[in-house]
Amino acid sequence: MSQNPSAGTSELRNAEPDNQEPKNQELENREPENREPENREPRTPNSERRTQSPPLLASALRIFDLSLGQMLWSRRSVFLALLLGGPVVIALVLRIVSTMYAAGFHINGAQAVGSSIFGMMIWLLYIRFIVPVLGVFYGTALIADEVDDKTITYLFTRPIPRSAVLLGKYLAYLASTILLVLPSVMLLYFLVVPIGGSSIGEAFPSLLADFGMLIVGLASYGAVFALVGTRLKRPLVVGLVYAFGWEPAVLMFPGYLKRLTVAYYLQALVTHEMPQDSAVSMVLQLFHEVPTVFTSLVCLGAIIAVTLWSAGRAVEQREYVLEQ
Amino acid sequence: MTAIVAADHLSKWYGQVIGLNDVSVAVPPGITGLLGPNGAGKSTFMKLITGQLKPSKGSIHVLGVPIWGNPALYHRIGFCPEQDSFYERMTGHEWVTALVRLNGAGDQEAAAMASRAIEMVELTDAANKKIGAYSKGMRQRIKMAQALAHDPELLILDEPLSGMDPLARRRTIRMIKEWGRAGKSLLVSSHILHEIESMTANILLINQGRILAEGNVHQIRDLIDEHPHTVHIKADHVRTLAREFLADDDVLSLRLEEGAVVVQTARPDAFYARLTDLAASGEHGAIHEVTSPDDNLQAVFQYLVKS
Numbered sequence: 001m002s003q004n005p006s007a008g009t010s011e012l013r014n015a016e017p018d019n020q021e022p023k024n025q026e027l028e029n030r031e032p033e034n035r036e037p038e039n040r041e042p043r044t045p046n047s048e049r050r051t052q053s054p055p056l057l058a059s060a061l062r063i064f065d066l067s068l069g070q071m072l073w074s075r076r077s078v079f080l081a082l083l084l085g086g087p088v089v090i091a092l093v094l095r096i097v098s099t100m101y102a103a104g105f106h107i108n109g110a111q112a113v114g115s116s117i118f119g120m121m122i123w124l125l126y127i128r129f130i131v132p133v134l135g136v137f138y139g140t141a142l143i144a145d146e147v148d149d150k151t152i153t154y155l156f157t158r159p160i161p162r163s164a165v166l167l168g169k170y171l172a173y174l175a176s177t178i179l180l181v182l183p184s185v186m187l188l189y190f191l192v193v194p195i196g197g198s199s200i201g202e203a204f205p206s207l208l209a210d211f212g213m214l215i216v217g218l219a220s221y222g223a224v225f226a227l228v229g230t231r232l233k234r235p236l237v238v239g240l241v242y243a244f245g246w247e248p249a250v251l252m253f254p255g256y257l258k259r260l261t262v263a264y265y266l267q268a269l270v271t272h273e274m275p276q277d278s279a280v281s282m283v284l285q286l287f288h289e290v291p292t293v294f295t296s297l298v299c300l301g302a303i304i305a306v307t308l309w310s311a312g313r314a315v316e317q318r319e320y321v322l323e324q
Numbered sequence: 325m326t327a328i329v330a331a332d333h334l335s336k337w338y339g340q341v342i343g344l345n346d347v348s349v350a351v352p353p354g355i356t357g358l359l360g361p362n363g364a365g366k367s368t369f370m371k372l373i374t375g376q377l378k379p380s381k382g383s384i385h386v387l388g389v390p391i392w393g394n395p396a397l398y399h400r401i402g403f404c405p406e407q408d409s410f411y412e413r414m415t416g417h418e419w420v421t422a423l424v425r426l427n428g429a430g431d432q433e434a435a436a437m438a439s440r441a442i443e444m445v446e447l448t449d450a451a452n453k454k455i456g457a458y459s460k461g462m463r464q465r466i467k468m469a470q471a472l473a474h475d476p477e478l479l480i481l482d483e484p485l486s487g488m489d490p491l492a493r494r495r496t497i498r499m500i501k502e503w504g505r506a507g508k509s510l511l512v513s514s515h516i517l518h519e520i521e522s523m524t525a526n527i528l529l530i531n532q533g534r535i536l537a538e539g540n541v542h543q544i545r546d547l548i549d550e551h552p553h554t555v556h557i558k559a560d561h562v563r564t565l566a567r568e569f570l571a572d573d574d575v576l577s578l579r580l581e582e583g584a585v586v587v588q589t590a591r592p593d594a595f596y597a598r599l600t601d602l603a604a605s606g607e608h609g610a611i612h613e614v615t616s617p618d619d620n621l622q623a624v625f626q627y628l629v630k631s
Contacts, residue, residue, distance in 0.1 A: 059426065066422045070411055150409035154470065157374050157405075158426035159398040316393070319377050321338065322407065 056167065059160035063168025064175070071169075071176045074145075076137055080177075083133065084184040087125045091191035098195045114195035115203045119270070121188060122210050126181070127217055127266055132243035134177045135221025140229035140239050142169040143315060150322050163312030170226055170308065177218045182211065206271045213269040220262045220300045227307040230314035254289070262303065268296035326388065328353050328478050328509045329373055333382035336368050343368035345533040346382070351511060355504040357520030358513040360530035366513045367406065369530065370482050373511065374403045387478060399427060402471035406482040406513075408463060412456035416447060416466045419455060420473050427474040441473035442466070446495060460613055461492030468496070472503070479503060481512045485519050487613050490596070490603040497522045516616045518553075518592050552576050553592040555616050557599070558584045560609030568608060572598070 071077065094117065143166060146152035155165045185207075193203050221243070228242070229235040250257040251264065258264045268291045291299070327350035336344040344365045360366045371377040372384050375391035375398075384391060387400055411419055420438035421431075429437055442451045445465040450458065455466060464484060471479055481500070485493050500523050504510055514520050520527055529536040559565050562585045569575045574591040589595040603611040 062422075062425045065425070066411075070413070073413065150405075150407040151411060153374075153376065153403070153405045153407070153409075154423055155426070156376060157398055157401070157403040158423065159395050159428065160426050161395055321371075321377070 056161055056164050059164035060167035060171060063155065063160070063165050064171045067169050067172035068175055071138070071172050072179065076141070077176060077180065080134060080137065081180055084130060084180055087121055087130070088184055088187045088191070090125075091121070091188045094195060095191045114193040114198035115206065117195060118189060118192045118203070119206070119210075121192065122185070122214075123267075123270055126185070126214060127270075128248075128263065130181070131214060131217040132221050132247075132262075134181070134218060135225045136236065136239035136243055138173045138177060139170075139222040139225025140235035142166060142173060142226050142229060143320075144229055144235070147320050147322065152320055153322070156320070162315045166226065166230070166312050166315045167308065170222060173222050173226075174215075174219055177222070178215060181214055181218070185210065185214065209269070209271045213266060213271075216269065216297070216300055217262070217266050219304055220266070223304040223307040223311070224262060227311040227314075230311040230318070258289070259299075262300070265291060265296040265299045265303075268293050326353070327351055327385075328387060329511065330385045330388075331372075331382065332384075334372065334379055334384050335381040336372060336377060337380050342533050344372065347533075347535050348382075349528065349535050349538065351528065352526070353509045354526060355500065355510045355512065355524035357524050357527040358511060358530060359515070359517060359520050359527050360513075361515050364515075364531045365533040366515075366530055367482070368533070370406075370480065370511075370513055374401070374480055399474065400477045402474065402476035402479045404467045404471040404479070404481045404484055406486065408460070408487075410455045410463065410466075413454060415452050415454055416442060416458070416462075416469070417451040420466065420470045423470045424473045429474070437473045437475075438469070441469040444472065445469045445499065459489075461488045464488055464492070465496065468499075472508075477509060479508055479510045481510065483513055483515070485514065485516075487615055489611050490600040490614055493519075493614065494600050518596060552588045552590055553595070553616065555587050555589065555592075555595065555599075555614060556581075556584055557587065557611060558613040559611045565602070565608045565611075568602065 143152065146155065146165075146169075152165075156162060189203075189207050190200065193200050224242075225235070225239045228239050232238050247261045247263045250261060329349075329351040331347050331349050334344060334347045335342070347369070358366055358369065368377065372379060373386060373391065375386075375394065378392045386397060389397060391397055414422070417435070417438055420441055421434045424434040424437045424441075425431070427434075439448075439451070442448055445468050447462060447465050447469065450462055455463065458466065464486070468481065468484060471481070484500070485496055488496060497519070500510060500512065504524070510523075512520065512523060525540050526538075527540075528538045557565065562580060562583060566578055566580060566585045569578055569585070569587055572589075572595070574589050574594060575587055576590055577588040579586040587595070599611065599614065602608060
């Protein structure tokens with residue numbers, strides 16, 4: 001310790017570590033008027049809680065309660081709700097056009113019925129575009145938003161594990177995005193399925209399967225991008241490159257690399273029959289190597305568990321320095 | 325006597341920048357002021373004490389146990405951070421309740437604890453208003469309510485009086501002293517000696533990442549009195565307020581800015597007392613915010629570190 005400041009007063013005790021002499025007698029004898037008695041027993045009715053370890057899931061659910069409203073009414077949600085209006089507008093246009101042209105839609109000569117068009121839209125617009133976009137924009141921001149808003153301090157100075165903050169926010173993301181996506185899909189279903197004479201009632205089980213697939217997709221992409229958000233710099237760029245660069249690229253080639261994508265496992269969950277001999281079916285042929293539903297669900301579950309665990313570890317260990 | 329905060333050769337650096345340098349200090353129970361100019365290392369020290377940062381070297385114990393990676397300790401600590409950040413769409417009561425629930429309280433218990441804390445900071449009338457509509461003083465008080473709602477043993481307040489109007493400032497100082505008398509330990513940071521002095525005589529003096537001294541405040545305030553003190557006041561009627569100040573012999577200089585008057589005084593104590601009286605009387609309209617730059621303290625620190 002080279003610095004040795006001169007306090008210029010006998011009553012000030014130099015606190016440099018090299019000068020740890022006994023305290024000045026005057027200071028030693030001076031008891032601040034507000035001094036707490038030693039060995040004071042905690043006086044609060046909730047004192048028994050003070051020795052308990054905070055449970056992860058219970059803490060996460062409380063963070064979920066706190067975050068859901070914030071997330072649902074954020075500017076990001078408004079923007080993404082507009083994005084989800086896109087497929088509905090397309091469906092509306094298709095429906096109007098179909099009523100004007102009684103012959104229906106033909107793709108390369110084959111007639112496309114409503115349920116097939118619905119299936120294509122679910123795969124191409126939702127699974128391959130909207131769900132990754134939602135995952136990237138929400139998933140990478142689970143902790144970053146609180147850091148940017150400087151509200152993370154309130155959560156990290158509470159008796160809960162930091163990983164519970166991430167988990168609670170992830171659950172809030174999942175609930176928010178499901179609440180955003182499902183109305184859009186429902187509208188799409190009622191607008192598109194009747195085209196070409198498909199029955200709404202008959203196609204209903206596949207709608208439920210599509211809901212399941214979308215929820216699994218949101219959960220998987222959200223977990224992957226939560227990891228990206230907690231571990232990497234520029235998570236938004238990395239997330240977008242992963243979803244719209246890496247995944248489409250490796251899915252086009254044979255080999256094992258495609259197993260490192262979420263989309264590879266999600267395609268096994270597609271239930272719809274697609275129109276044949278069409279440009280779309282040619283695109284879908286690229287995904288001809290499809291795992292079983294069971295394998296997909298197990299792998300997606302493992303992806304969610306591993307990425308969330310790793311993201312939680314990152315949050316536990318990382319120091320968040322807020323900009324002043 | 326058991327120290328509430330014990331640092332042992334504690335250092336923290338951010339890359340090449342040193343935030344805190346080899347600090348060893350034991351903070352006794354009671355009210356302690358952490359005093360230093362902006363950039364002195366106060367915030368780094370506060371973040372280490374509250375477990376937001378991990379020591380680069382050395383150790384820090386709070387209430388006898390290491391704080392980093394020990395969330396259970398937050399049952400015993402309440403922290404009021406410096407930043408003016410909230411969930412703006414929530415009401416004060418909703419926000420404090422939600423945070424107290426994170427301490428393990430049930431819904432009804434948390435709501436009752438939040439109500440009690442809001443009552444303690446005298447904000448009951450505004451409890452059901454959105455935080456976004458709060459004044460600066462109300463925002464500071466709701467921050468304090470969330471810190472004390474779970475009845476912690478140790479309250480850590482980072483610049484709690486920052487930007488408050490004179491009446492809110494007086495009320496807050498009174499509350500802090502009451503909490504101290506009620507047996508709580510408090511660590512309060514500030515860059516304004518007069519704030520600290522009005523709460524406690526026990527201070528830690530920090531500058532350039534080191535604890536320079538700890539002890540009784542009166543010797544330091546004599547040094548500070550040798551240097552003029554600058555006060556920045558935002559008010560409704562700054563011109564009439566300025567005329568009022570000009571009649572005061574202790575006012576050394578005065579400058580008008582847009583919606584504010586900047587005063588240099590030789591006797592800060594008397595000036596603050598007069599300002600509080602003026603705010604209470606409402607004679608010259610509302611006084612919204614009183615701040616003080618750290619130039620005053622910086623001059624004293626330069627004197628203190630002079631060999």
